[in-house]
Amino acid sequence: MARIDFRDQISRNKRKSFLLILIISIVFVLFGYVISFAFDPGYFFVVMIISVIFTLCYVLIGYYNSDKIAIASVKAKKASRTDYRSYYSLVEGLTIASGMPMPKLYIMDSPQINAFASGRNPEKAVICVTEGALKKLEKRELEGVLAHELGHIASYDMRYMTLVAVMVGMISIISQIFLRSLWFRNSRNDKAQLLFIILGILMAILAPIVVKLVQLSISRKREFSADASAVKFTRYPSGLISALKKIEKDPPSPKKKVSKALAPLFFSSPFKVLGKTHPPIKKRIEILEKM
Amino acid sequence: MLTAILIILVILVIIIFASYFNKFAVLSNRIENSLSQINVQLKRRTDLIPNLLETVKSYAKHEKQIMKSVTEARKALVSAKGLQKKVKANNVLEGALGKLFAIAENYPQLKANENFLELQRELSSTEDKVAYSRQFYNDSILTYNNLCTTFPGNLFASIYGRKKKEFFKIEAVDKKLPKVKF
Numbered sequence: 001m002a003r004i005d006f007r008d009q010i011s012r013n014k015r016k017s018f019l020l021i022l023i024i025s026i027v028f029v030l031f032g033y034v035i036s037f038a039f040d041p042g043y044f045f046v047v048m049i050i051s052v053i054f055t056l057c058y059v060l061i062g063y064y065n066s067d068k069i070a071i072a073s074v075k076a077k078k079a080s081r082t083d084y085r086s087y088y089s090l091v092e093g094l095t096i097a098s099g100m101p102m103p104k105l106y107i108m109d110s111p112q113i114n115a116f117a118s119g120r121n122p123e124k125a126v127i128c129v130t131e132g133a134l135k136k137l138e139k140r141e142l143e144g145v146l147a148h149e150l151g152h153i154a155s156y157d158m159r160y161m162t163l164v165a166v167m168v169g170m171i172s173i174i175s176q177i178f179l180r181s182l183w184f185r186n187s188r189n190d191k192a193q194l195l196f197i198i199l200g201i202l203m204a205i206l207a208p209i210v211v212k213l214v215q216l217s218i219s220r221k222r223e224f225s226a227d228a229s230a231v232k233f234t235r236y237p238s239g240l241i242s243a244l245k246k247i248e249k250d251p252p253s254p255k256k257k258v259s260k261a262l263a264p265l266f267f268s269s270p271f272k273v274l275g276k277t278h279p280p281i282k283k284r285i286e287i288l289e290k291m
Numbered sequence: 292m293l294t295a296i297l298i299i300l301v302i303l304v305i306i307i308f309a310s311y312f313n314k315f316a317v318l319s320n321r322i323e324n325s326l327s328q329i330n331v332q333l334k335r336r337t338d339l340i341p342n343l344l345e346t347v348k349s350y351a352k353h354e355k356q357i358m359k360s361v362t363e364a365r366k367a368l369v370s371a372k373g374l375q376k377k378v379k380a381n382n383v384l385e386g387a388l389g390k391l392f393a394i395a396e397n398y399p400q401l402k403a404n405e406n407f408l409e410l411q412r413e414l415s416s417t418e419d420k421v422a423y424s425r426q427f428y429n430d431s432i433l434t435y436n437n438l439c440t441t442f443p444g445n446l447f448a449s450i451y452g453r454k455k456k457e458f459f460k461i462e463a464v465d466k467k468l469p470k471v472k473f
Contacts (some may be wrong), residue, residue: 064364070330084414085412089412089413089416089419089420090341090416091418092416092420093416093423094422094423095418096328096332096423096424097423097424097426097427099321099325099427099430101433233423234425
């Protein structure tokens with residue numbers, strides 16, 4: 001297997017982040033353009049200004065609060081240093097191995113084995129693990145999982161995946177609004193307008209699907225590279241491998257607390273059925289065994 | 292027109308020179324910092340040991356031999372100069388501690404002591420941290436050496452007088468845990 005160099009991965013990720021934001025912004029503006037023509041060409045600037053302001057607010061708020069949003073939406077609580085000493089010392093060891101600042105540590109109340117990382121940069125990063133992971137995993141396995149999350153942090157994956165999640169959400173909101181607003185349109189049809197309406201409907205249906213597919217493929221790729229980083233930090237692939245094997249056998253939890261938009265942030269897919277934000281565990285194990 | 296191009300070229304060259312200068316500086320600072328990190332972790336280990344010995348003493352008085360060897364190994368680590376020697380001393384200490392914890396198995400009360408368990412956990416986690424800080428030290432040297440030996444970094448390395456650095460190695464003999472006699 002071609003090893004992925006870590007530093008290259010970081011700059012590549014930053015570049016891709018920028019490109020993706022650009023692409024989605026363009027899609028967004030185009031979308032606004034089409035919608036304004038579908039109603040009344042005179043409204044173009046009004047629609048554009050409103051949608052640009054809306055986008056900026058949405059993206060900036062999402063970006064600067066990505067860690068808090070993620071933590072709040074799974075109802076995670078802060079891990080205290082006295083109660084979770086081994087959790088702390090494992091992460092401390094890993095930050096020494098990777099030369100990264102210490103992230104804030106959180107605990108999520110769930111019997112499933114899982115973990116996620118969030119925050120816009122390594123200084124503002126948070127790591128959250130489930131109670132289940134702390135209970136069911138051995139020290140080296142837990143260390144592998146934590147190293148994987150730290151790998152996401154080191155390559156700015158959270159920034160990237162959070163932005164992607166925000167963008168995807170935004171585009172689907174806009175298309176929902178558009179499709180619904182069609183019911184209330186006053187009916188003075190001319191041909192050009194009809195064309196734009198059809199175009200608008202087409203975009204409203206296609207854009208979210210396309211963006212979603214892009215998101216899923218990126219998300220799967222990032223998992224492999226975070227696994228590679230985990231091995232770089234711990235130099236012990238077996239820990240991560242046996243953690244993955246345990247997760248495979250772990251019974252899925254009956255309660256689904258995790259919203260779909262957050263799924264790409266997790267260590268293993270929180271939805272056993274959906275399972276598309278993450279590559280198959282077997283494949284991940286296979287690659288890890290080659291390292 | 293020509294002067295404008297020349298000015299831009301000069302600025303570009305200055306930027307390139309400056310950025311390589313900074314790259315070397317950042318990387319060698321990282322190496323220094325990771326070296327001090329190793330020392331921090333070793334210091335933390337030596338600080339924990341007196342406490343540990345106190346706890347052991349109150350439950351297992353007559354295990355004098357092993358306690359003496361731990362004390363001596365600790366002393367050797369504190370007085371060791373230079374990374375190579377320090378790590379060597381640390382390995383001796385690790386061996387002695389291993390023995391101590393093995394002996395502790397014979398003392399159920401000691402084994403159940405909360406303080407003792409805590410120190411045991413703490414010591415094993417600092418051991419991990421020592422290993423990790425060493426690994427990061429070598430990783431930092433690798434990044435630095437890569438920059439020194441690949442084009443165009445090698446050109447700038449010779450201009451700025453930066454040389455390749457030695458990896459930190461543990462000799463094969465040292466890797467074996469030292470024997471503790473009874």
